[in-house]
Amino acid sequence: xxxxxxxxxxxxxxxxxxxxxxxxxxxxxxxxxxxxxxxxxxxxxxxxxxxxxxxxxxxxxxxxxxxxxxxxxxxxxxxxxxxxxxxxxxxxxxxxxxxxxxxxxxxxxxxxxxxxxxxxxxxxxxxxxxxxxxxxxxxxxxxxxxxxxxxxxxxxxxxxxxxxxxxxxxxxxxxxxxxxxxxxxxxxxxxxxxxxxxxxxxxxxxxxxxxxxxxxxxxxxxxxxxxxxxxxxxxxxxxxxxxxxxxxxxxxxxxxxxxxxxxxxxxxxxxxxxxxxxxxxxxxxxxxxxxxxxxxxxxxxxxxxxxxxxxxxxxxxxxxxxxxxxxxxxxxxxxxxxxxxxxxxxxxxxxxxxxxxxxx
Amino acid sequence: xxxxxxxxxxxxxxxxxxxxxxxxxxxxxxxxxxxxxxxxxxxxxxxxxxxxxxxxxxxxxxxxxxxxxxxxxxxxxxxxxxxxxxxxxxxxxxxxxxxxxxxxxxxxxxxxxxxxxxxxxxxxxxxxxxxxxxxxxxxxxxxxxxxxxxxxxxxxxxxxxxxxxxxxxxxxxxxxxxxxxxxxxxxxxxxxxxxxxxxxxxxxxxxxxxxxxxxxxxxxxxxxxxxxxxxxxxxxxxxxxxxxxxxxxxxxxxxxxxxxxxxxxxxxxxxxxxxxxxxxxxxxxxxxxxxxxxxxxxxxxxxxxxxxxxxxxxxxxxxxxxxxxxxxxxxxxxxxxxxxxxxxxxxxxxxxxxxxxxxxxxxxxxxxxxxxxxxxxxxxxxxxxxxxxxxxxxxxxxxxxxxxxxxxxxxxxxxxxxxxxxxxxxxxxxxxxxxxxxxxxxxxxxxxxxxxxxxxxxxxxxxxxxxxxxxxxxxxxxxxxxxxxxxxxxxxxxxxxxx
Numbered sequence: 001x002x003x004x005x006x007x008x009x010x011x012x013x014x015x016x017x018x019x020x021x022x023x024x025x026x027x028x029x030x031x032x033x034x035x036x037x038x039x040x041x042x043x044x045x046x047x048x049x050x051x052x053x054x055x056x057x058x059x060x061x062x063x064x065x066x067x068x069x070x071x072x073x074x075x076x077x078x079x080x081x082x083x084x085x086x087x088x089x090x091x092x093x094x095x096x097x098x099x100x101x102x103x104x105x106x107x108x109x110x111x112x113x114x115x116x117x118x119x120x121x122x123x124x125x126x127x128x129x130x131x132x133x134x135x136x137x138x139x140x141x142x143x144x145x146x147x148x149x150x151x152x153x154x155x156x157x158x159x160x161x162x163x164x165x166x167x168x169x170x171x172x173x174x175x176x177x178x179x180x181x182x183x184x185x186x187x188x189x190x191x192x193x194x195x196x197x198x199x200x201x202x203x204x205x206x207x208x209x210x211x212x213x214x215x216x217x218x219x220x221x222x223x224x225x226x227x228x229x230x231x232x233x234x235x236x237x238x239x240x241x242x243x244x245x246x247x248x249x250x251x252x253x254x255x256x257x258x259x260x261x262x263x264x265x266x267x268x269x270x271x272x273x274x275x276x277x278x279x280x281x282x283x284x285x286x287x288x289x290x291x292x293x294x295x296x297x298x299x300x301x302x303x304x305x306x307x308x309x310x311x312x313x314x315x316x317x318x319x320x321x322x323x324x325x326x327x328x329x330x331x332x333x334x335x336x337x338x339x340x341x342x343x344x345x346x347x348x349x350x351x352x353x354x355x356x357x358x359x360x
Numbered sequence: 361x362x363x364x365x366x367x368x369x370x371x372x373x374x375x376x377x378x379x380x381x382x383x384x385x386x387x388x389x390x391x392x393x394x395x396x397x398x399x400x401x402x403x404x405x406x407x408x409x410x411x412x413x414x415x416x417x418x419x420x421x422x423x424x425x426x427x428x429x430x431x432x433x434x435x436x437x438x439x440x441x442x443x444x445x446x447x448x449x450x451x452x453x454x455x456x457x458x459x460x461x462x463x464x465x466x467x468x469x470x471x472x473x474x475x476x477x478x479x480x481x482x483x484x485x486x487x488x489x490x491x492x493x494x495x496x497x498x499x500x501x502x503x504x505x506x507x508x509x510x511x512x513x514x515x516x517x518x519x520x521x522x523x524x525x526x527x528x529x530x531x532x533x534x535x536x537x538x539x540x541x542x543x544x545x546x547x548x549x550x551x552x553x554x555x556x557x558x559x560x561x562x563x564x565x566x567x568x569x570x571x572x573x574x575x576x577x578x579x580x581x582x583x584x585x586x587x588x589x590x591x592x593x594x595x596x597x598x599x600x601x602x603x604x605x606x607x608x609x610x611x612x613x614x615x616x617x618x619x620x621x622x623x624x625x626x627x628x629x630x631x632x633x634x635x636x637x638x639x640x641x642x643x644x645x646x647x648x649x650x651x652x653x654x655x656x657x658x659x660x661x662x663x664x665x666x667x668x669x670x671x672x673x674x675x676x677x678x679x680x681x682x683x684x685x686x687x688x689x690x691x692x693x694x695x696x697x698x699x700x701x702x703x704x705x706x707x708x709x710x711x712x713x714x715x716x717x718x719x720x721x722x723x724x725x726x727x728x729x730x731x732x733x734x735x736x737x738x739x740x741x742x743x744x745x746x747x748x749x750x751x752x753x754x755x756x757x758x759x760x761x762x763x764x765x766x767x768x769x770x771x772x773x774x775x776x777x778x779x780x781x782x783x784x785x786x787x788x789x790x791x792x793x794x795x796x797x798x799x800x801x802x803x804x805x806x807x808x809x810x811x812x813x814x815x816x817x818x819x820x821x822x823x824x825x826x827x828x829x830x831x832x833x834x835x836x837x838x839x840x841x842x843x844x845x846x847x848x849x850x851x852x853x854x855x856x857x858x859x
Contacts, residue, residue, distance in 0.1 A: 215724045217714045224710065227699060230660060231710055234689075236680040345701065348754035351745065 013343020017336035024332030028325050035321075037314030042321075049309015050302035056309070058194030062263065064301035065200045066091075066255040068293055070279025072210050073251035075288040079219065080245075081226030086133060086148030087252035088276025089155035090126035094253025095260045096159060097125030099167065099178055099267040102185030102260075114184040118257050126253015129155060152276070160269055167267060178267035187262035197262030204294075206251065211290040252276055281330050287337070300326060362425040364389045364549035365410060365441065365518045370419035372405050379405050381574045382419065387518065392540065392550040394564035394581070396557065398593055398645075398847075402573040403553050404522070410551065411443045411520055412436025423518075437463075442511025444504065446522040452496035456489060456506045460513055474513075481512035485543055501532035505539065518549045523647070525559060537563045555645045557589050557851040569593055586853055587844070594847040607822060609636025612806035613657065613687075613775040618666035620652050620830075627652045628830040629666070634775070634806040639797065641821025641838075642810045645850050649830035651692055654779040654810045658682055658689035670775050683711065688768035688776040688805075692783075694760050697768075698752040707752045708734040708767055741766035742792065758789040765793050772803045779810045794820060814846070828852050 008015065032042045051057050070087045077084050101121040105114050129151065136142040163176035171179065187197040213219055217235075222245070225232035259271050282300055286293030307322025363386035372380040380402045387393045397403045408414040409421060412430030420427045423439045430436045433443075450459045457475040464474070478491040482505075489502070489509045498506065504524055511519060521540070525533045541563060544550050552564060560567050560581060567584070569577040569592040577584065577592035611633040620626035627649045634640045644650055655661035657668055659675040659682030668676045670685035682689075688711065691697050698707040709730050712718050719730050734748040741762045743755065752760060765781055778797065782790040797820055801807050810827075811817050817824055818841060826834040826849030834849035836842065 212724070215727070217720060217725060220706070220713065220725060223702075224699065224706075227701075228696065230679065231697065231699075233660070233679040234683040234711070235713065236683075238680070344751070345753065348701075348751045351750065351754040352756050 013340055013346070016339040016343075020332045020335040020339065024328045027328055028321070031321060031324060032310070032314070032317050035314075035318065036316035037310070041313045042310050042317060045309040045311075045313025046306035047309070048306075049312070050306030052309065054193030055195065056305060058192065058196040060298065060302045060305045061200055062196045063305060064294075064297040065203050066259055066275045067279050067282045067301060068207065068297035069203050069255040069258070070252050070276060071283035071286060071293045071297060072206060072290070074280050074283040075210075075286070075293065076222070076245075078283060079226060079288060080222045083145050084130075084133065084148045085145060085277065085280060086130055086151060087255075087279050088272050088274070089148065089152040090129045090252035091256040091259070091272045091276050092152075092155040092159050093129040094122035094125035094256030095267055095271045096162060096167075096256075097128075097253075098122040098257035099181065099260055102181045103167075103179065105182065105185060107182040107184065109182070109184045111184040111188075114182070115187065115261070118185050118261055119254060122253045122255075122257025123251075124253070126251070126256065129253070156272075159267075159271070163267065163269060169266070176269055180266045181261060185261060186265050187258065197258070199258040199262045202258075207290045207294055210293075214288075214290065252279070255279075278326075281326075284337075285330070285333050300329070303329065363387060363422070364424060365551070366422045367406065367409065367416075368420045368422060370406070370409060370416040370421070372402075372409065372414065373417050379573050380409075380416070383570070383573070383575055384578070385568050385575070387549045387551045388566070389517075389549045390544055390547050391565040392544050392552055392563055394552045394554060394560040394567045395570065396554055396560055396567060396589070396593065396851075397570035398555065398850075401570040401593075403555075403570055405573075406570065407443075407520060407522055407551075407553055410436075411441060412439075437514050437516070440515055440517040441520065442508075442514060442516025442518065443520045444507045444511060444522065444524055446524075450495045450503055450506060450510075453494065455492050455494055456498075456510065457491040459495065459506075460491075460510045463510065463514060477513045478509055482509040485509070485512055485539070485546070487512075487539060499532075501528055501536065504528070504536060508539070517547075518551070519543065520551050520553070522553045523555070524552070525554070525556070533559075555851060557586060557593075557848075557853050559852070560589070561586070586848070590844050590847040590851065590853075593851070594843045607635055607638045609638065609804060609806070612636045612671050613777075613808060614667075614669045615657060616667050616669075618653075618656050618668060619664050620656060620661060621664040625649060625652060626830050627656060627827075630656075630827075630830075630832055631666075632808075632825060632832065634808050636774075636804045636806050637801050638823065639801050639807040639809055639821050641817035641824045642808065642827050642832075643814060643817045643824055643846060643850065644812065644827035646812045648827050650779065650810050650812070650827060652830065653827065654689075654692065654777055654808075657808055658687060658691075658777045660689070684715065686715075686774040688773040690764055690768050690776075690778045690781050692779040694757070694764050695752070697764055698760060700753040701751050704738070704748045704750055704752060704755075704763070705730050705734045707763065708737050708748070711767055712771065737763065737766050737770065741796075762789060762792065765796055769796055769800045769805070772800065773805055776800055776805050776807045777810070778807065780812065781809070782816055783811075783813065790816075814843075826850055 029039060032039060049056055050060050070091065074084065074087060098118040098121040102114065102118050105117065133144045133147040133151065136147050137144050160176060163178060167178045169177055169179040187199055190196050190198055221232050221235045221237050224235065225237055255275065256271065260267055264271065278300065282293060282296045285296035285300065303325045304322045307319040310317050310321055311319045366386040367383050369382045369384060370380055371378065371382055383406060385395065385406065395403055395406065405414065409416050412433050412435055421430065422428060428439055430439070451462070457471055457478055460474045460478055461471060475491040478489065482489040487505050487509050489506050495503060495506065508519070524536060528536065540550055554560065564581050567579060567581050568575055569589060571593060577588065613634040615630055615632050618630045619628050625647060630653060632640065642650065642653060652661060656663055659668060659677060659679045662677035667674055670682060670687050673681065673685045675682040675685055675687065709719055714720055719726050731748055738746045738748065743759045743763045755763065761781065769776060781797065782793050797807060797809070809817065809820055821838050824836050824838060824846070825832050826846060828849060829852065834845065836845065
């Protein structure tokens with residue numbers, strides 16, 4: 001009789017983690033039923049909406065692309081223990097700068113020049129926006145999370161201002177948006193059914209690079225810095241550089257270029273659309289692991305794109321169920337990860353306590 | 361005259377270990393009584409009993425001649441016993457007045473009244489305190505006076521001061537003592553716990569010396585010589601035979617006039633050099649600049665002036681250069697040098713990863729080589745459990761230390777800075793680590809051993825430096841080990857020498 005409780009006790013970390021996930025699903029199901037939806041229909045509708053046909057599938061992947069890109073950058077910062085919410089602002093400024101470059105180059109430039117220049121402009125824009133935060137952190141000890149959060153509002157205002165003034169499309173008076181990007185600056189679409197630009201290939205390559213980098217000495221030292229800055233200093237990391245690299249490396253500026261050049265093909269006020277913040281969530285879900293990030297980005301994006309399918313299939317459950325589920329996914333994942341980590345620490349402490357009594 | 365506060369035959373045991381043996385101690389009103397002794401002599405335990413934080417196993421506490429049983433700190437406060445602990449207990453985010461409110465029994469936070477109480481108490485005692493400034497904006501000396509004022513505002517007539525000068529500079533110390541003397545003159549009874557004999561001479565009227573939990577001397581200060589006090593503190597230690605070996609190496613670690621900015625716990629004008637094959641022991645009572653010295657020597661702590669060099673290369677304030685010059689460092693807090701939640705394979709390569717391309721393969725970490733090295737390291741140093749995938753947290757303190765010392769001494773480093781490498785270890789683990797330190801020295805490493813453990817220093821060091829208030833105050837060859845001389849130096853009575 002005592003065997004089962006002991007077994008439960010020993011595995012309570014993973015069990016609690018599993019319970020959180022089950023509870024998360026339960027909440028979503030309750031919401032679907034409460035809005036008059038049929039569970040089976042809702043699930044089926046969600047799957048069709050997210051992966052059902054070429055268009056829906058590419059829509060999901062296309063939304064996942066910038067998420068994964070932002071998450072890669074954020075995960076580098078997280079590795080060093082730097083929490084930044086600056087991706088949103090970097091993305092906006094990256095998009096602005098690459099749009100300016102595209103418009104300056106005009107319709108006669110060669111795509112072989114225009115596309116790399118646009119990408120570089122996006123990266124530089126993101127970096128420029130990232131630079132003041134570590135500067136203020138090193139100089140005045142301002143927390144990077146606060147600085148980057150506030151800088152985001154500044155970026156939004158800058159974008160709105162530019163879209164109503166110098167970048168405004170003279171053809172349309174009503175909506176604040178830039179003229180369409182000249183053709184050479186637009187990212188080509190992949191030759192598949194549906195609609196997805198070649199950016200996904202670039203992101204896949206970057207994920208591969210990130211995987212390679214994650215086992216270099218530099219990645220290791222950056223990780224050591226997160227918990228033991230003094231040890232990282234011994235390994236050659238001066239206290240300034242990690243915060244700097246971690247923030248600068250954020251790939252959000254590139255994502256800004258990709259959204260403009262590949263998706264909307266002009267600069268719109270909604271260019272960021274919360275991707276910067278969602279990318280942080282994806283980085284946490286993917287646990288800094290490139291494969292995990294790719295998977296998390298697709299799941300997260302699918303929850304959003306599949307929601308339309310849920311509404312069509314049930315007829316009563318609104319698409320907002322997608323946003324709700326994304327939130328619940330984040331919450332349950334964070335709780336489950338914390339439960340697993342706690343149980344690992346507890347297990348290690350038990351081992352240490354056991355060896356303490358045995359003469360070494 | 362009836363003593364304000366006294367211990368009568370107080371004994372205290374923890375588990376099987378008796379730390380106090382029938383201690384008698386009496387603090388008279390209007391006088392300052394010093395309680396002195398080495399680390400571990402039982403001073404803190406006696407203090408805890410007097411402050412109401414512990415109960416004696418046998419014997420009694422009396423207040424104004426009447427036996428008193430304290431159920432806790434609050435009950436001792438009601439008996440008029442104020443405590444200024446060594447680690448100041450004020451909450452930095454609050455003002456002094458708010459800190460006083462925290463200690464009050466009533467449920468309402470009456471800030472204004474607390475401020476008034478504090479001002480009155482401080483005013484009558486002539487203490488310059490500011491009740492409405494946040495504690496973190498006060499200097500250390502002001503915080504100390506603040507604690508004192510809070511004790512007075514709580515109605516204390518008996519003041520227990522635990523090592524009050526350990527974080528203070530000379531001027532602050534003098535100012536504090538002046539206040540304490542005037543409090544005594546006003547009729548307060550003061551018990552000063554210290555390990556510094558110069559302070560006893562400076563301020564106390566009577567003195568009690570504890571050694572290994574027993575009172576070895578109790579007398580008016582004027583009637584005893586410094587020699588008597590030192591002998592009572594350290595006892596007589598039988599001489600140990602020296603191990604013979606010659607040190608012919610070049611100076612590998614050199615500190616020249618190294619000073620850190622901070623007073624109190626920093627170092628001030630320390631010069632020393634350690635030759636290859638030599639073990640130089642730095643002995644001192646904890647809190648006299650050991651941490652600063654070790655960190656400065658390891659290139660971690662930036663200096664205000666002076667230099668640190670390893671094999672001629674300057675490494676001052678540059679831990680990366682120190683590591684490249686092959687300097688090994690075991691800090692005082694061992695978990696700071698390990699990654700508690702990462703697998704041991706990571707903690708094991710923290711010093712050497714990438715030094716001369718080690719453990720790297722085509723730009724990436726060669727996990728197989730790292731794993732092989734970790735397994736060997738665990739085996740060689742008898743670290744248990746012997747599983748490279750466990751996190752460092754899963755090792756007991758002794759095993760963490762064996763891993764850490766093993767990692768740092770691996771591959772004959774040029775210099776090893778070891779801070780208390782065997783602290784808190786059992787005899788066996790401690791013997792293993794001492795053996796490794798000897799082996800490293802025999803292989804040509806220059807070892808700087810910073811420790812508060814006299815036995816460890818005697819066992820390992822070829823030369824002994826005494827550190828007191830951040831300065832090297834004495835230097836002697838291990839062959840001339842003289843416990844009285846060392847005791848004098850550690851107690852702040854020695855003259856200054858350069859090492």
